[in-house]
Amino acid sequence: MLFPFPRGYRDCELHSWQILTSCDNKLGLQNINGMSTRQASVHAKWIIGQVIGTKMKKTAKVRVTRLVLDPYLLKYYNKRKTYFAHDPLEQCTIGDVVLLKALPEKRSKHVNHELAEIVYKVGQVVDPLTGKRVAGTQYLEPLTESTEDTEVSLKEKLEQLNITASTTPPSAS
Amino acid sequence: MPMKGRFPIRRTLEFLQKGETVFKKSVQIMTVNYNTHGDLSEGARKFVFFNIPQIQYKNPWVQIMMFKNMTPSPFLRFYLDDGEQVLVDVEGKDHKEITNHVKMILGKSDKVLEAEALAKMELSNPANFGPKKYFLRECFSEVEGQVPHPGFVPLPKEMTGKYRAKLAAGSDE
Numbered sequence: 001m002l003f004p005f006p007r008g009y010r011d012c013e014l015h016s017w018q019i020l021t022s023c024d025n026k027l028g029l030q031n032i033n034g035m036s037t038r039q040a041s042v043h044a045k046w047i048i049g050q051v052i053g054t055k056m057k058k059t060a061k062v063r064v065t066r067l068v069l070d071p072y073l074l075k076y077y078n079k080r081k082t083y084f085a086h087d088p089l090e091q092c093t094i095g096d097v098v099l100l101k102a103l104p105e106k107r108s109k110h111v112n113h114e115l116a117e118i119v120y121k122v123g124q125v126v127d128p129l130t131g132k133r134v135a136g137t138q139y140l141e142p143l144t145e146s147t148e149d150t151e152v153s154l155k156e157k158l159e160q161l162n163i164t165a166s167t168t169p170p171s172a173s
Numbered sequence: 174m175p176m177k178g179r180f181p182i183r184r185t186l187e188f189l190q191k192g193e194t195v196f197k198k199s200v201q202i203m204t205v206n207y208n209t210h211g212d213l214s215e216g217a218r219k220f221v222f223f224n225i226p227q228i229q230y231k232n233p234w235v236q237i238m239m240f241k242n243m244t245p246s247p248f249l250r251f252y253l254d255d256g257e258q259v260l261v262d263v264e265g266k267d268h269k270e271i272t273n274h275v276k277m278i279l280g281k282s283d284k285v286l287e288a289e290a291l292a293k294m295e296l297s298n299p300a301n302f303g304p305k306k307y308f309l310r311e312c313f314s315e316v317e318g319q320v321p322h323p324g325f326v327p328l329p330k331e332m333t334g335k336y337r338a339k340l341a342a343g344s345d346e
Binding site: 047 | 183184185186189201202204208210211225226229230234236237238240242243244245246248250252254256260262
């Protein structure tokens, strides 16, 4: 039985992922042309995650997993974090794998990212190497496209072959 | 008492530090799609098992995500800063070939790494002394072969101030 938290989760020196979670939204004061504007800068410009909720209007709740090294076991485990992404066309469904882009300015208190593209739509995954629809390890569409009708070509091919029953038995040579 | 697990060497700092792939600054996300069964995915599976921890150790700010059994053929996908995506087909390849290929296309070259290491060394000059947080040693007495602080090791009688003063007073008289 695996523990819910890996062993050795004591106070240890902050590693990169913890620094990311604690100061993810750095508010920096910038002087542009003598005018100071507050620009919200998120550390992660591009992130990939899975959509877990779409109940909000034009917003998708996305769960992002990053690999974090356990300091004692020295093994990488997935650490989850939820982000809210702006989805103006409401095209996400739960279970989609989605690429998010950081917005230049905070849209609201929690929304800092917007939907860049849906990488893998649930139930309609497209294999990027072939461009065909795929379900697990099976292709849903045939790989090679047939240029002719199968029925017509079969008859024509049989006529072309001109197979007739031969009266003489084949001689063994 | 041996270490636990299948290949526990993966969980040693030495192994993690041996990873040579340091991504260029523009690489933000790395996605690995592979299958749990099948000979063609064997290389990808070994890559995930052995080399992903090394890569993540050297690139703590890159988000790495693994997807299992989503497409029939395994591939790697990199998402760069400017929105560009790099697709790497790894079907049938060995895990060493995959690492070399990835290092060649998106990793920093050896020259660049050496230059960075040199620049880092120049910042921390061992000839400087100061607080332990920033420098190697605080006082010259910490160097081997030098006179240690009398607080730790009492000075030989001949070097103490009061003996010398007594000698000087005795020779004067």
